[in-house]
Amino acid sequence: MNDLLRSLVEAYGPSGFEDALRDLIRPLVEPHADDISVDAMGNLLVHKSTAAAGALKVMIAAHIDEIGVMATHITEKGFLRFTNIGGVMPHTLLGNRVRFADGTIGVIGVDHSDDRGAIQPLSKHFIDVGATGREDCPVRVGDAAGFDRAFVARGNYLTAKSMDDRIGCYVAIEALRRLPADVPHDVTFVFSVQEEVGTRGAEAAANRILPDVGIALDVTRTGDVPEAKAMSVSLGDGPAIKVRDSGMIAHAGLVRLMRRRAEEAGIRYQMEVLDGGSTDARSMQVAGPGCAAGCISIPCRYVHSPSETVDSRDVEGCIQLLVALLSGSIDL
Amino acid sequence: MDTFDLLKRLTETPGPSGNEHAIAAALQEMWRPLVDETTIDRVGSLVAIKRGAGETEPRPRILLAAHADELGLMVTNIVAHGGNGFLRVTNLGGVDRRHLMGQTAVVHGREPLTGILGGLPDARLPERERGQAYTYDNLVLDVGLPIDRLRELVSVGDFVSFRQPLRRLQKNRVAGKALDNRASLAALTLCLEALQARRHTWDVVAVATAQEETIYLGAYTSGHAQRPDIAVAIDVCHAKGPGANDGELAELGGGPSLGLGAEIHPAVHRALKEAAEALEMSVTVSANARGAGTDAYALQTAREGIPTGLVEIPLRYMHTMVETADTGDVERAGRLLAEMIARLDDAFLPNLREELMRPDNRKDNGQ
Numbered sequence: 001m002n003d004l005l006r007s008l009v010e011a012y013g014p015s016g017f018e019d020a021l022r023d024l025i026r027p028l029v030e031p032h033a034d035d036i037s038v039d040a041m042g043n044l045l046v047h048k049s050t051a052a053a054g055a056l057k058v059m060i061a062a063h064i065d066e067i068g069v070m071a072t073h074i075t076e077k078g079f080l081r082f083t084n085i086g087g088v089m090p091h092t093l094l095g096n097r098v099r100f101a102d103g104t105i106g107v108i109g110v111d112h113s114d115d116r117g118a119i120q121p122l123s124k125h126f127i128d129v130g131a132t133g134r135e136d137c138p139v140r141v142g143d144a145a146g147f148d149r150a151f152v153a154r155g156n157y158l159t160a161k162s163m164d165d166r167i168g169c170y171v172a173i174e175a176l177r178r179l180p181a182d183v184p185h186d187v188t189f190v191f192s193v194q195e196e197v198g199t200r201g202a203e204a205a206a207n208r209i210l211p212d213v214g215i216a217l218d219v220t221r222t223g224d225v226p227e228a229k230a231m232s233v234s235l236g237d238g239p240a241i242k243v244r245d246s247g248m249i250a251h252a253g254l255v256r257l258m259r260r261r262a263e264e265a266g267i268r269y270q271m272e273v274l275d276g277g278s279t280d281a282r283s284m285q286v287a288g289p290g291c292a293a294g295c296i297s298i299p300c301r302y303v304h305s306p307s308e309t310v311d312s313r314d315v316e317g318c319i320q321l322l323v324a325l326l327s328g329s330i331d332l
Numbered sequence: 333m334d335t336f337d338l339l340k341r342l343t344e345t346p347g348p349s350g351n352e353h354a355i356a357a358a359l360q361e362m363w364r365p366l367v368d369e370t371t372i373d374r375v376g377s378l379v380a381i382k383r384g385a386g387e388t389e390p391r392p393r394i395l396l397a398a399h400a401d402e403l404g405l406m407v408t409n410i411v412a413h414g415g416n417g418f419l420r421v422t423n424l425g426g427v428d429r430r431h432l433m434g435q436t437a438v439v440h441g442r443e444p445l446t447g448i449l450g451g452l453p454d455a456r457l458p459e460r461e462r463g464q465a466y467t468y469d470n471l472v473l474d475v476g477l478p479i480d481r482l483r484e485l486v487s488v489g490d491f492v493s494f495r496q497p498l499r500r501l502q503k504n505r506v507a508g509k510a511l512d513n514r515a516s517l518a519a520l521t522l523c524l525e526a527l528q529a530r531r532h533t534w535d536v537v538a539v540a541t542a543q544e545e546t547i548y549l550g551a552y553t554s555g556h557a558q559r560p561d562i563a564v565a566i567d568v569c570h571a572k573g574p575g576a577n578d579g580e581l582a583e584l585g586g587g588p589s590l591g592l593g594a595e596i597h598p599a600v601h602r603a604l605k606e607a608a609e610a611l612e613m614s615v616t617v618s619a620n621a622r623g624a625g626t627d628a629y630a631l632q633t634a635r636e637g638i639p640t641g642l643v644e645i646p647l648r649y650m651h652t653m654v655e656t657a658d659t660g661d662v663e664r665a666g667r668l669l670a671e672m673i674a675r676l677d678d679a680f681l682p683n684l685r686e687e688l689m690r691p692d693n694r695k696d697n698g699q
Contacts, residue, residue, distance in 0.1 A: 212374065230420065230469065232409045232488045243489030244406055249350030249424070249543060251375070255489070271488040273408045275422055282547075290375040290553030 009160035014068025021064035044191040059211035061280035062168035063195030078131030086196030098145035163308035168217035202280035206287030214284025220297035238268035242295035247278025251292035253332035342514035346493035348404020376542035377550035386533030393535035395560035398516035399544030405492035417482030419473040425545030441486035447475035516566035522666025551627035555634025565628040571646035585658040591642030593620035600641030607672035
């Protein structure tokens with residue numbers, strides 16, 4: 001598990017610059033696909049067809065992009081000012097490292113302030129790539145970087161920079177490997193782009209597929225750390241079946257079906273009500289004539305920090321739940 | 333059915349955003365004899381089609397959208413206190429937190445459970461929390477069960493609907509929960525009834541949309557699936573009252589308000605206005621330069637773009653349990669919609685395209 005996951009989380013792929021991830025995932029899933037394609041936005045679509053008459057069209061989405069930064073200005077001394085790609089929190093910046101597509105590493109510094117306790121806004125931060133001026137700076141305005149942090153496994157706890165949502169990609173890849181050849185639905189796994197900037201890849205993919213059922217695989221927050229905002233999701237308590245987040249209320253019938261399948265398969269699960277954030281399920285729900293949308297969430301501590309942490313037992317539960325859902329009938 | 337009884341039945345049927353099944357089923361039963369087909373679609377909207385008498389195939393169609401969902405709550409946590417069980421909740425839609433304390437609500441768990449929203453008296457709260465609205469951190473929903481039994485019956489993620497009977501005030505005023513937007517669904521019902529006795533050439537697609545209060549879900553999806561030629565959203569608007577900005581607001585009992593603004597096609601607005609003139613009905617115009625926050629927003633951009641109008645029913649105390657409307661406005665909105673539909677003819681669509689090409693004609697600007 002950890003070798004594949006390490007390669008996924010350590011790969012470079014800020015929103016809009018996901019090529020490396022697509023190239024990494026494609027050979028892994030190709031043996032399990034009836035056909036495979038890349039659409040105009042860069043989504044990787046992995047299709048499993050069925051001979052079953054009247055089969056439902058099911059779309060599964062896990063996003064391959066990650067949050068990051070983009071250079072907006074290069075100073076005379078060769079420092080970069082930058083903007084955020086997705087939900088980057090200023091208090092995670094100082095001392096953090098970023099990596100550009102060509103491998104250039106930058107460290108993040110901050111303008112001096114007499115109030116050392118205050119968190120400075122993103123605009124007061126800069127990136128130092130070791131250049132001395134514009135001439136020798138390897139980065140140009142518009143170049144994007146992801147955060148740079150090594151994967152680490154601590155027992156069941158797995159920590160990395162872009163667990164959001166490479167862990168969802170991992171669940172999708174593993175489910176594709178385990179699914180029987182004759183799944184009774186017309187299923188498309190979408191490795192989607194640009195989720196972090198408004199669930200945009202999944203929106204385009206859903207408009208192409210027009211699914212009857214749409215399920216996102218993504219991380220969710222937990223309430224199990226000191227002084228956390230109250231939330232009844234904990235690491236280690238199993239996959240979280242999403243009922244609501246700030247962008248979507250899941251299809252009530254699909255939620256019931258997920259619970260039933262989890263109970264039948266003996267998978268420990270928890271229910272999720274998330275204040276803040278949303279997933280690709282939002283885009284699938286409103287696309288075209290609408291679909292029954294839901295999300296299997298992987299509980300994750302420290303979301304959108306360089307140390308996003310999940311529990312491998314929850315990950316296994318997510319894979320089992322997805323396989324159980326897709327293997328049986330989907331009666332909403 | 334008397335308008336009060338109709339409103340009572342509709343407002344007291346639960347339908348929090350995302351769980352509109354009960355209200356959609358009640359409306360389906362009510363509308364089935366009035367239309368040619370009904371279906372509850374994949375996202376939970378009720379779609380009813382009444383075919384027109386026009387012989388041109390395919391017949392043009394007008395979509396009428398009034399949202400079926402109401403504000404509600406959702407269970408976020410089940411907490412124990414000395415053997416007793418309590419529920420923590422969060423909002424579904426734009427709930428006004430200031431009035432939650434003291435409300436009655438129903439948790440839709442394995443069985444429906446009636447509970448109350450309680451919290452510590454103001455004087456017993458920590459000093460920094462006094463004199464302020466209760467938050468979802470210090471409110472509890474108490475159904476009176478011990479923790480073990482509560483955990484058997486209720487899960488995190490269960491829907492909660494408010495419970496409040498519709499009451500008659502003086503004159504034609506009524507007060508209760510969910511008049512936003514069951515007042516409009518009552519108007520739509522009255523419109524379908526009126527159309528039984530009127531010849532109309534266009535197909536009428538009446539939709540009770542799901543999840544308007546959160547993301548306009550049912551308007552996006554029915555606008556796409558039904559491919560209407562034009563659409564009208566029916567919703568509530570703020571009525572005049574003490575403290576309100578009277579210059580911009582509609583009068584309670586003063587007739588429906590016809591929306592104008594970014595989302596509204598002037599020709600659809602004009603068709604509504606001409607219908608009101610034909611009926612000698614008093615209406616007002618509400619100017620929503622940046623949109624009114626209704627299903628019209630989503631309908632306008634569905635498919636290739638749908639020319640959309642907006643009919644609003646004046647309402648006081650919006651998003652509370654004492655929303656107050658006037659039954660006369662509900663009845664007028666129903667009659668107005670029926671009249672507008674009956675007047676639609678083959679010339680309407682070609683004229684509608686020309687209308688936008690004549691910016692100098694002030695009459696066409698809804699003035």
